[in-house]
Every structure is written in structure tokens, then in C-alpha cells.
Amino acid sequence: MAKQLLKGNEAFAEAAIRAGVEGFFGYPITPSTEFLEYMSKRMPELGRAFVQAESEVAAINMVYGAACTGKRTMTASSSPGISLMSEGISYIAGTEVPAVIVNVMRGGPGLGNIAPAQGDYNQMVKGGGHGDYFPIVLAPATVQEAIDNIILAFDLAEKYRSVVHVVVDGNIGQMMEPAELPPMREIPKDPPIWAVAGAKDRDPNILTSIYIDPVDEEITNIRLLKRWMEIEKNEVRFLEYKMDDAEIAVIGFGTAGRVASSSIRTAREEGIKVGLFRPLTLAPFPKLQISEISKRVKRILVVEMNSGMMLEDVKSVVQGRVPVEFYGRMGGVTPFPDEILDEIRRVASSDENVEDSERERWLERLEERILGEK
Amino acid sequence: MAIEKITDTLIYQRSESLTELHTHYCPGCTHGIAHRLIAEVLDDLDIREKTIGVAPVGCSVFAYNYFNCDFVEAAHGRAPAMATGIKRVLPKKTVFTYQGDGDLASIGMAEIMHAAARGENITVIFINNAIYGMTGGQMAPTTLPGMKTTSSPLGRDVELAGYPIKMAEILANMEGAGYIVRRSLHNPANIRKAKKAIRTAFEVQERGLGFAMVELLSTCPTNWKLNPQEAMDFVQEYMVPVFPLGDYKVRPEINE
Numbered sequence: 273m274a275k276q277l278l279k280g281n282e283a284f285a286e287a288a289i290r291a292g293v294e295g296f297f298g299y300p301i302t303p304s305t306e307f308l309e310y311m312s313k314r315m316p317e318l319g320r321a322f323v324q325a326e327s328e329v330a331a332i333n334m335v336y337g338a339a340c341t342g343k344r345t346m347t348a349s350s351s352p353g354i355s356l357m358s359e360g361i362s363y364i365a366g367t368e369v370p371a372v373i374v375n376v377m378r379g380g381p382g383l384g385n386i387a388p389a390q391g392d393y394n395q396m397v398k399g400g401g402h403g404d405y406f407p408i409v410l411a412p413a414t415v416q417e418a419i420d421n422i423i424l425a426f427d428l429a430e431k432y433r434s435v436v437h438v439v440v441d442g443n444i445g446q447m448m449e450p451a452e453l454p455p456m457r458e459i460p461k462d463p464p465i466w467a468v469a470g471a472k473d474r475d476p477n478i479l480t481s482i483y484i485d486p487v488d489e490e491i492t493n494i495r496l497l498k499r500w501m502e503i504e505k506n507e508v509r510f511l512e513y514k515m516d517d518a519e520i521a522v523i524g525f526g527t528a529g530r531v532a533s534s535s536i537r538t539a540r541e542e543g544i545k546v547g548l549f550r551p552l553t554l555a556p557f558p559k560l561q562i563s564e565i566s567k568r569v570k571r572i573l574v575v576e577m578n579s580g581m582m583l584e585d586v587k588s589v590v591q592g593r594v595p596v597e598f599y600g601r602m603g604g605v606t607p608f609p610d611e612i613l614d615e616i617r618r619v620a621s622s623d624e625n626v627e628d629s630e631r632e633r634w635l636e637r638l639e640e641r642i643l644g645e646k
Numbered sequence: 647m648a649i650e651k652i653t654d655t656l657i658y659q660r661s662e663s664l665t666e667l668h669t670h671y672c673p674g675c676t677h678g679i680a681h682r683l684i685a686e687v688l689d690d691l692d693i694r695e696k697t698i699g700v701a702p703v704g705c706s707v708f709a710y711n712y713f714n715c716d717f718v719e720a721a722h723g724r725a726p727a728m729a730t731g732i733k734r735v736l737p738k739k740t741v742f743t744y745q746g747d748g749d750l751a752s753i754g755m756a757e758i759m760h761a762a763a764r765g766e767n768i769t770v771i772f773i774n775n776a777i778y779g780m781t782g783g784q785m786a787p788t789t790l791p792g793m794k795t796t797s798s799p800l801g802r803d804v805e806l807a808g809y810p811i812k813m814a815e816i817l818a819n820m821e822g823a824g825y826i827v828r829r830s831l832h833n834p835a836n837i838r839k840a841k842k843a844i845r846t847a848f849e850v851q852e853r854g855l856g857f858a859m860v861e862l863l864s865t866c867p868t869n870w871k872l873n874p875q876e877a878m879d880f881v882q883e884y885m886v887p888v889f890p891l892g893d894y895k896v897r898p899e900i901n902e
Contacts (some may be wrong), residue, residue, distance in 0.1 A: 337731025480719035
């Protein structure tokens, strides 16, 4: 397939179509609405199911229903909508049926704004919904990656009968880039053996997340956990940029990681030995890889568009081996390459032992910068 | 001497659409009757093998243990949304929800209204017993004025808690609704009428004639603190006047 100029949200939606999604259920919310609008035209064109639900609560439950039939199904929303979906996500996970959920993150908390942010990291990676479950979380940074990740999301969701989140932000949803779409996947004729489709010539299938006897619930929890451990072993994905001889590792995902790579290019020209480690799977988290990196670099700089969420996961893996610094913007503000370049320069010549004070120090620098920006 | 062969004539047996599991419902609870009627209809219409049920949260959360067809378990109130998801991707299957008054008229109010508004081709069986059973007898949106429940211990005060919600009347106003009726399960005559209505409600789905709901006035002897017979009388004496039985919407094509 040839490369075309494609716009974020529409590209991901078409990618889902190519992946064979048969049910899309959503609700308008900026900045994910184009996804819904695109699907409202494309799905009926192909004779597939599309419903604009009355709310995100209803949408996720429609996804839940369709997921029980074994057909590929998804929704796309943004932070406040995802919060509404928390209950449904927990039910989908507890029932062990596959579903793909796209979160185009925006500034928050609460109503926040419609600008790009990464403030849902904890909500996405740590579950968001109640109970012991472990979603897979993919974090693309380019239109091509988003296309590829949506295909991957459906495959992983089915392989592991799991919830898969694809998290992007408004930048990625709105940007236009050259990218390639895959060919149309053939839709399988037969449902999976576990699916509900009418109990013809077989015993009924019951799909539920209630295990009233704690003994039975624990068996389920063990099964979910073991499945997660398999996912951790097999499905970690990440990207490394100029990491081979790096003395400083910048760790960032999505847009933050992408902006950082621009800064790193410039820093390298200045002779700073810096590289980027960009997780593509936020969950499972690339623990082994970051642990290895922490054994060979002098300092780590975590860059995020939130108050320091992946930062905690990095710190828990690094275990104090090297100083972990932080730079973040919040509220829907996207950092510019020069900001991160300043940080890289500062970190490169720093000998300070930060020891858990990296946030205070960052806030001081941030407030100075904000004053300067005024 | 010829030995006369004794022949048994089968006049009644458990529906194929029911499992053999003994239900856990209370003595005098009409869930058992409602389940049986649905199962008989699935058998009569020969649709068991293409039926998918959506169970609610409530006393009937384990309904899927009693029905012999594919079933899914919804979150509280979300059954109509789940049913929508299933029916939209499997339009040729028969999809029904089975919901109580908390599930349908309280937390699930948005979902039922919009499923009816969209004219989803599903069948909804609404068990209205004017109280929350499973959680121990709290007030429901359908609780009668003055009725004592564990969360309206002095009796439902309409000044503070409003009036009972009449779902059949409300949903009948939706253009997407094809068949909205209210029946009762408190005596054999009404049970027979209820079965006919349930059968029609499933036929409406088969024929694609819109959203179908049968509201069934039901008992909750345990939480009403009445014995089974008293509970049946309560339905006749107190519930029927507030929730009149009848046909609230019947699309003309249904009777053609």
C-alpha cells in the first residue's frame, strides 16, 4: 500500500476498519470526535454496526455486549469519557472478553480542556476501573505508529482476551503525516468457542464477571494474573534512539517522547551523549530494559505531559542506581523542543544528587519558565 | 387375560429452555413464574438456539443458571446497552433483557429510554415489584407512596422522594417502541395473559417491529413482609391501581 497524507483520528479509525472492527459505539468528545464521525460514515458503508450512544457509560456497555459475541469491537473517547467508562472496562476485563479502547487524552482533571495531555497515565496503566485487572496499554507517537498499534491492539485483545487501551493525545489525533494503511482483513466466519451467538448444537455459553464464592473469584484473579505475567514476558515494546553510547537517557512516551527526540538530535550536535528510550507499551512496562539502561547511564530524565506518573514507575525500576530527574508540562501544555533541550543541557552538566526531590526542583524551574513565558 | 398397558399422556413438562437447577428465589416470588413463561415462549417459537439473554443485577443476577440459552451478565442498569451491542453485531439472533425496577428504572433509566428511542429490536422483560429485592428492601423508583422500605422507613414521602415512575406509559411515547404492555403475575388468569404478551414481545423482535417491553407486576414477599398469598393480594389491591394493566403501545402491523 502506498503512503498517503493522513490525518490522525481518521487514520486510526480507518486502521480499525482494516483490522476488521465490526462494532463501533461511541459518544462525541473533543478531541476524539472525528473518530466517531468517520466511523458513522464508514461502518454503515461496509454493513457494520455503528451507534452513537447516549453517553460514554452506554457506549462502553455496548462495546461490552458486542465483545461477548467475539466480534471485534471498540470505542474512542477522551479523558472525562474514559472515566465514565471505568465501570464498563472493569466488567469487560472481569468477563475476559476482548475490547479496544482509544483514549485521546486531554487536560484535566475534571472538565479540564481539550488540549493534549498525558494525565491519564495512572488511570490507564494502573487499571482505572475497580478490581484486580491488568489492561495492555499502547502509546503510539506518530500517525503510522497509531495505525500499526490499532491493528496490534485488536490482535493482542483477542490473543489474551484482554482490554487493550491505545492512548494518544490531541496532537497525534489532529496531525497530518504520510503513512500507510494495511489491507482489509477478512472477517472470520465462525465466532470463538467461548462467544455467545445462540446455543445451537452446543451447551450454552455464559459470560459473566460475577463469582459469588470468594474461592471462585480468587481462581479467576489467579488466572488473570498469570495471563498478565505471560503478557509481561512476551509483549513489551519500545523504541530506542541514539541509546548505544548514551550517558543520559531521556524516557518519554507519545508526544513527549517525540518532542524529546528533536531535542536529542540538537543535543547530540552539541556533543552531549544523550539518547531516547520511548516505551511503546506503557503496560506491560519495559522494566528489564529500563533496569539495564540504569546500569550504564549516568542520569535519567523523564519527560511527560503530566505531574510525573511514569516517573514513579521508572524510579521503582531504577531503584536509586542513578539520579532520575523530571521535566513535565501539565494542563494541556505541550513542551517545545527547546525546553527539553535546556533540560538535557542542565542534566548533562549536573552532579546533584536529586534523591526524591526531583519534583520540587522541577516545579521551581517550571514556575520560572512560566514567568519567563509571560 | 390380557394385561392392559397403562399409557401416560404427557400434558406438561419443564421447558427445554429451562435448566434443571432449582431456583433460589423466595417462596411466593414471581421470578420463577416469569422465568418459566419466557422459557415456554422460547420453546413455543423454537428460538432457544438463537437466543442470547442479558442478565441484570438484582435477585435474578443468576438468571443465566436457570435458562438453557446463551447469556451474558450486564452491569447494573446497562442491560439495554449490552443488548444493543449484541443485537447490532448479530442482528439475526434473538436478544432479550430481564431487569428489575432498580436496574431498569433507576440506574438504567438512560439506557432503557435510549434503547426504546432508537427502536432497538430487542425484547425487555421488566419485573416491577416496587422495591429493591437483592439488596434487602430499599425504596425503588416504583415504590408506592406511603410504602415502608428500609430506605423510606416512615413510608415513601412524595414531597421528598417523588412519585413512582410508570415505565410502560413513558416508553410508549417513543416512536421507536413497537410493543409496550403491562401485565401481572399475581393469579392464574393474569399469568396466562402475561405469557401471551411475552410471546408477542418476542414475535415483535422476530418481525422487526421495534422495541418491545412487557412490564410484569411482581411480588417480593420477603421485603414486603407479607406471606406469599398476602403478597399476591397486595399486587391486586395496591399495585394495579397505580400501575394499570393494559396495552400502552401496539404498532398496527403487530395485529395484521
